[in-house]
Amino acid sequence: MQLDLHKIIEVPGGKVSFTCEPDLADLDFDGIEGFYEPLKAVGQVMNRAGVLVLTAELTAGLDCVCARCLKRFRKAYSLSTEAVLSAEEPENEDTDMYLLEGDCIDTDEVILTAFVLSLDQRQLCSEDCKGLCSRCGKNLNDGPCACKAESDPRLAVLGQLLEE
Numbered sequence: 001m002q003l004d005l006h007k008i009i010e011v012p013g014g015k016v017s018f019t020c021e022p023d024l025a026d027l028d029f030d031g032i033e034g035f036y037e038p039l040k041a042v043g044q045v046m047n048r049a050g051v052l053v054l055t056a057e058l059t060a061g062l063d064c065v066c067a068r069c070l071k072r073f074r075k076a077y078s079l080s081t082e083a084v085l086s087a088e089e090p091e092n093e094d095t096d097m098y099l100l101e102g103d104c105i106d107t108d109e110v111i112l113t114a115f116v117l118s119l120d121q122r123q124l125c126s127e128d129c130k131g132l133c134s135r136c137g138k139n140l141n142d143g144p145c146a147c148k149a150e151s152d153p154r155l156a157v158l159g160q161l162l163e164e
């Protein structure tokens with residue numbers, strides 16, 4: 001969505017509010033199968049002493065697949081983000097800045113970028129998820145599987161052989 005900022009570009013203290021729902025249909029995210037609530041942002045752009053600053057609250061409902069145990073689970077997502085908008089290319093390329101197009105800013109682009117950068121590398125059903133047994137495939141969150149007791153002594157023997 002193009003948000004027109006011409007009313008506040010020259011007006012310190014001026015504000016423009018916006019809401020946006022960027023289209024995620026063409027995007028793939030590791031471990032996210034879908035959205036049970038669409039990604040939404042509610043925010044504003046404010047002229048802070050001549051600098052245009054966009055602030056927004058993002059929310060979404062993610063349908064995830066655990067990277068360790070493959071269980072499907074839902075995760076409520078939220079993020080507060082802030083970005084500086086500028087009419088000119090930043091001199092320092094490291095600066096996080098979004099360029100205006102004329103007097104407008106593409107809020108979808110700003111919100112999508114903040115969303116993608118904030119996502120975890122992989123989705124886990126819980127931080128201490130034990131995952132699946134690599135031999136029998138049992139979900140170890142439901143309790144230990146039978147292989148473990150059997151394999152330990154053999155591995156110990158193998159370990160001794162390798163050392164010799």
Ligand SMILES: [Zn+2]
Binds near residue numbers: 068071124125126131
């Ligand atoms: Zn898991």
Ligand SMILES: [Zn+2]
Binds near residue numbers: 133134136137146
């Ligand atoms: Zn097993």
